[in-house]
Amino acid sequence: MKTYVDNRGWKYRVMGGIGGDVYKARYQKPGKSGWKCLRNMEWRKSFDEAQSDLNAMAKLKKWNECDF
Template sequence: MPEYLKFRCCMCPQKNDSSRICPGVPGILHPNESPCRLVKAYKDNRGWEYFVQAGIGGDTYKTFYRKPGKAGKGLIRGKCWRPVPWRDSFDEAQIDLNIEAEKRGWEEINDAPA
């Protein structure tokens, strides 16, 4: 079962970063590289993928979705998902997605866009 975080680790060095790998922080509980516990992508029971990406201007973020196997062209890799608002930071948009994924029982995936 996925771990749905609503915040980053308190000493995260990657605030508002879409990387799914935490580089680790020397001197704390996870000093080595490990999977990020906040940045995740999901799929629903139809197999549609949900992930966070920046809008066209690059300064707002939102959950996007796509059908499986539809990578898209250029920077747009999916369609924006209407139930969640545009956010000013990647982290806020990711938290929205994590909350929705938990409510809807979506499965975490590792091969969606980062």
């Protein structure tokens, strides 16, 4: 699993949905404990599809990969 961080310090990673086999990229603001879904990303049926979406967005937005 890859986790990214933007220039504001927001973290991004793929997480599963509640009670099902669906996956989506989520973000976490600095100092917060909860993760929120990225509204502009679709729910995917596999982790790999959702990770591919996030990887593409990270490349486009020039986010850095991080180890959190």
